[in-house]
Amino acid sequence: MLEIKNLRVTVEEKPILKGIDLKVNAGELHAIMGPNGSGKSTLAHVIAGREIYEVAEGEITYNGKDLLDMDPDERALEGVFMSYQYPAVIPGVNLAYFMKAAANAVRKHRGEPEMDAVDFLSFIKEKLAEVEMDEAYLKRAVNDGFSGGEKKRNEILQMLTLDPSLAVLDETDSGLDIDAVRIVADGVNKFRRDDRAVVVITHYQRILQYMDPDVVHVLMDGRIIRSGGKNLAHELEEKGYSWLREEAAA
Amino acid sequence: MQHFEEQFAALSGTDHEPPSLQQLRQTAFDQFKEIGFPQQSWEAWRFTNLKSVERGRFRLAAAKDLPTISDEAAIGLQIPTLLFVNGHYQPNLSKAPAGVTVSTLLESYSEDAALVTNGYDAGRSPFAVLNTAMMNSGLHLRFTEEFSSDSAVRFLYLTTKLSEPIMNHPRLVVDLADGAQATIVEEYRGDGEQPYWNNALTVLRASTNSQLNHVRIQHEAASASNLGATFYQAPADSAIHGTYLSAGSALHRHDVNVVLSGEGADVTVNGLCLTRETEHADHNIIMDHVSEHVTSRMLFKYILADRSSGVFNGRAVVRQDAQKIDANQTNNNLLLSNDALMNSNPQLEIYADDVRCTHGSTTGQISDDALFYLRSRGLDTASAKALLINGFANEVVEEIKDDTVQAYARDILESWLEGVNRG
Numbered sequence A: 001m002l003e004i005k006n007l008r009v010t011v012e013e014k015p016i017l018k019g020i021d022l023k024v025n026a027g028e029l030h031a032i033m034g035p036n037g038s039g040k041s042t043l044a045h046v047i048a049g050r051e052i053y054e055v056a057e058g059e060i061t062y063n064g065k066d067l068l069d070m071d072p073d074e075r076a077l078e079g080v081f082m083s084y085q086y087p088a089v090i091p092g093v094n095l096a097y098f099m100k101a102a103a104n105a106v107r108k109h110r111g112e113p114e115m116d117a118v119d120f121l122s123f124i125k126e127k128l129a130e131v132e133m134d135e136a137y138l139k140r141a142v143n144d145g146f147s148g149g150e151k152k153r154n155e156i157l158q159m160l161t162l163d164p165s166l167a168v169l170d171e172t173d174s175g176l177d178i179d180a181v182r183i184v185a186d187g188v189n190k191f192r193r194d195d196r197a198v199v200v201i202t203h204y205q206r207i208l209q210y211m212d213p214d215v216v217h218v219l220m221d222g223r224i225i226r227s228g229g230k231n232l233a234h235e236l237e238e239k240g241y242s243w244l245r246e247e248a249a250a
Numbered sequence B: 001m002q003h004f005e006e007q008f009a010a011l012s013g014t015d016h017e018p019p020s021l022q023q024l025r026q027t028a029f030d031q032f033k034e035i036g037f038p039q040q041s042w043e044a045w046r047f048t049n050l051k052s053v054e055r056g057r058f059r060l061a062a063a064k065d066l067p068t069i070s071d072e073a074a075i076g077l078q079i080p081t082l083l084f085v086n087g088h089y090q091p092n093l094s095k096a097p098a099g100v101t102v103s104t105l106l107e108s109y110s111e112d113a114a115l116v117t118n119g120y121d122a123g124r125s126p127f128a129v130l131n132t133a134m135m136n137s138g139l140h141l142r143f144t145e146e147f148s149s150d151s152a153v154r155f156l157y158l159t160t161k162l163s164e165p166i167m168n169h170p171r172l173v174v175d176l177a178d179g180a181q182a183t184i185v186e187e188y189r190g191d192g193e194q195p196y197w198n199n200a201l202t203v204l205r206a207s208t209n210s211q212l213n214h215v216r217i218q219h220e221a222a223s224a225s226n227l228g229a230t231f232y233q234a235p236a237d238s239a240i241h242g243t244y245l246s247a248g249s250a251l252h253r254h255d256v257n258v259v260l261s262g263e264g265a266d267v268t269v270n271g272l273c274l275t276r277e278t279e280h281a282d283h284n285i286i287m288d289h290v291s292e293h294v295t296s297r298m299l300f301k302y303i304l305a306d307r308s309s310g311v312f313n314g315r316a317v318v319r320q321d322a323q324k325i326d327a328n329q330t331n332n333n334l335l336l337s338n339d340a341l342m343n344s345n346p347q348l349e350i351y352a353d354d355v356r357c358t359h360g361s362t363t364g365q366i367s368d369d370a371l372f373y374l375r376s377r378g379l380d381t382a383s384a385k386a387l388l389i390n391g392f393a394n395e396v397v398e399e400i401k402d403d404t405v406q407a408y409a410r411d412i413l414e415s416w417l418e419g420v421n422r423g
């Protein structure tokens, strides 16, 4: 579904990603771990299409199409979803209004009928229940005054509402209490299907316990320096990253 | 100035007004001549250029300027309306709901001159003084307790189909009886290419336990100049809630003077100001806390596109001995272009010590993070921007309490945005 080849990315002429290769097939869940500043969020943003990150080299194909050739909104409509490490605040725009606009943009793109206010409300209420969010959030401005954990839950709500094929979740488990981690993991598990793929960026193996990743990657200094099974996450949690760094240097 | 003298002479020559009114006009006109047009060296006018009205050779509207209005659609908002067309009152096309008495200025002046002339201090404002000299149309409205709190009445000042540049000096005077609750929409609207100038003066006098909702909508033609001075009297236990939407005219200046004169007075004034192309809009607000135990809020938001410019001067004055004041003043501005310019100057002038006053101002462009967030959820750039701009404007639009009027304001915002997007 997603294939990244030799991706090199710079920000303000500073190289951040230094040759990433990654292949994620439909049905799979990949985890990416790595130290602070190693380039994980950069990778997620490049997949979503953020313009400030400059792709110096390499390619990304999504379902056989050149992803880098598509605008961010086009990517979203084609089924690429990113959950933000730091979701933006949208003052004055209530969540219901925003979600209805986004859900209908996707439907329109797929040639499906758009939902009216009544249909949308019953639809979104179901999704809210899945992530155990109160209906009162619908009337609040998007992420405005939301706590860290509420913002992350809201990201998962959006994922479930927009029905994407590829979800890249950037530290969606950070800042969550123990119950919320389980709720988010349940949301992701419900979302998983043979025709969908998930990339989970995380610092903790805790969420991976609920999720059963197919592959765990370690991203360090702009490169994937190791890929392995679920056990790699345990190993990292115990030993930290330094042993990998030393091995890489050796 | 000679042009204005000619206009004034023409006005005096045709009038059948009481001598005391003629005298009032003459005194005001002499004062106007003495003050002159604002110079940019004057603090309150520093960023606003008035050459277009000074040199526009506008003549006072005459009977021949009145087109026939048969088209209800031109009237827009479907609420009881008192209609003026090109400076002429249209009683046959006007209606007022129960609980409000409508008189012409001349009728009220003849009853008691103070009804027309009290409740405001024009000070050294040349345009307020000029309005007194030349007031050529307007109404006096009296709201009683019978006026239903869910109804509203509109003063609509329509300018249309002109063949020459005209000016009008409308005056609207509003009185609320004790305990009355009134919603009044004051709207200036126009179209056409021909420049025109409206120099309005509005006096709103609340009473004890009365509640006034005042919505001022300015969407004049792009060729127009709209200057206005609004004076509020807020005595003890009165509540005034003013919301302004301006979305038109090449030049817009609105002076607002609020006097909170009795304990328990509570005043809110909010504004949403939309400018595009080379338009210029300027608000100058003075919130004067004369009495102790009063509260006030000011929230002004500007959205500036293209090469347009805006000025916000807000001044909260707390008089000596006016303790226990709660006053808040905010000005937030959104620039939609690199060439747009905003001058913001919120000020506090406090002579008492036991007060809680806050003020703040921000000016910025649409947040890239927010825009990207929306696009990454599938909204195209234009829709995403529109959503963010609407979100920014919402805080003010929501302040319009009457649903019908609020929807009308949203429509104006919507079509303004479409205009900006078309470029």
Ligand SMILES: Nc1ncnc2c1ncn2[C@@H]1O[C@H](COP(=O)(O)OP(=O)(O)OP(=O)(O)O)[C@@H](O)[C@H]1O
Pocket: A011, A012, A016, A034, A035, A036, A037, A038, A039, A040, A041, A042, A043, A052, A085
């Ligand atoms: N917009 C930007 N401008 C300048 N530098 C940036 C920008 N975005 C990222 N960087 C830099 O790129 C590097 C990688 O950042 P990135 O956010 O991708 O790291 P990360 O792996 O997600 O870290 P964390 O675990 O702390 O979230 C960092 O050194 C960061 O400072």
Ligand SMILES: [Mg+2]
Pocket: A040, A041, A042, A085, A170, A171
């Ligand atoms: Mg990160």
